[in-house]
Amino acid sequence: MTYTATNTTTGGLTRPLRRAEAWLDDRGRAGWIVAMILGFIFFWPVGLALLAYITWTNRWSKSMFKFNGCATRTSHSFKSANSGNSAFDAYRSETIRRLEEEQVAFEAFLKRLRDARDKQEFDAFMEDRARANSDAKADAEPKDDATRKDIAAY
Numbered sequence: 614m615t616y617t618a619t620n621t622t623t624g625g626l627t628r629p630l631r632r633a634e635a636w637l638d639d640r641g642r643a644g645w646i647v648a649m650i651l652g653f654i655f656f657w658p659v660g661l662a663l664l665a666y667i668t669w670t671n672r673w674s675k676s677m678f679k680f681n682g683c684a685t686r687t688s689h690s691f692k693s694a695n696s697g698n699s700a701f702d703a704y705r706s707e708t709i710r711r712l713e714e715e716q717v718a719f720e721a722f723l724k725r726l727r728d729a730r731d732k733q734e735f736d737a738f739m740e741d742r743a744r745a746n747s748d749a750k751a752d753a754e755p756k757d758d759a760t761r762k763d764i765a766a767y
Contacts, residue, residue: 645672 653660
């Protein structure tokens, strides 16, 4: 007679759910989305439960890529991943480098554009302020010569 010990903390339903979760993780984000849609189609509470689970475990933002037959969750693993094709890897690394340079150049261009717009707005503000000050001074001074003579007599 053989005796096998079972884990009492995991219920009978937990093990199949963990296997299903691992199976869906192997298929990536698309597998989870398909399972959720099928859940909504066949029995809407299952779809709603899957939607809540996907959101709660943050499976929307996890990128899942397959390299060498195994699924790995990474963000930006393209630089370090080796596809096995040296020509493609060289092309990919050159393209990524070029895109990063273009991004830096574009961000610098946007900064110069914002600085130029800010300078233009500041110059317009200073001109309006100077014009308002000169108008205020002109309004404070008397317009005719007779009024100036009366003021000078005091």
